[in-house]
Amino acid sequence: MEIFVQQLFNGLTIGSVYSMVALGLTLVYGILHIPNFAHGALYMMGGYITLTMMTKLGFHYWLAIIVSVLAVGFIGVLMERFVFNLLRDAPPIHDKIAAIGILLFLEAFAQFVWGADYQTMPTPYGQVVNLFGLTFTLQRILIIVSAIIVMILLYLFLKKTFTGATIIAMAQNREGANLVGINTNKVAMLTFMISGGLAALAASLAAPINLVFPGMGHLVILKAFVIIILGGMGSIPGAIIGGYILGFSESLGATYISNDYKDLIAFILLVIILTVKPTGLFAKGGH
Structure with a gap:
């Protein structure tokens, strides 16, 4: 039972990160109908900027996050102005190619500036809390609380x-x-600014638990796409609920099935849900 509750809590943590990333993605998709493949690179930039602010400039964790959210939000605005806006009347495939181009550029940029090594982000919230015989790190609690506050504010x-x-x-x-x-x-x-800011916030909160490296956005963004397809493209409640469904499925799947397959769960879930409801759980119109 304890393991079950612990895994539910982990699911809530992972789900919170996924939901924040998927929210930014779904906002851009819902409004501009652009599947922004570069969103994972924004997530990655968010992690690096927060890390740099803390380690090189000695900023406090929260101040570093604010700088990162603003900076990545600004990168989002630049992407919209100088790339997507100019392609507004172009054939739809051009958006997708441009987004992949931005993704590759930002990853190469990160590798050039910060190197390819995995880096650890320090956090002032590394303490472990015991509640009802269960152990939680403050950082994980922080992720969940922040995600809920962000969703309510949005x-x-x-x-x-x-x-x-x-x-x-x-x-x-x-x-x-x-x-x-x-x-x-x-x-x-x-x-685009809100979308980039959400990605940066998600990365800055998740990075102390995971690591910061140039490819950190890959799996997260793949899963965010799964989530917005699950939830119905462009649906905001769908992005939030889809994120938590995936978070819970992964953490319970990792415990009770096998940790090796936890990344496959997203795609198995996608197939099952789309077989039952091809438009996703909260198809358009469910705003």
């Missing part, structure tokens, strides 16, 4: 603010949003 932003309403309007119909005077360029930039 929900309130999208539902309660005028800017949030323009994002949702644009997700439903870009042309229509343009006609009613919404500045679609601004909304697109803002969406």
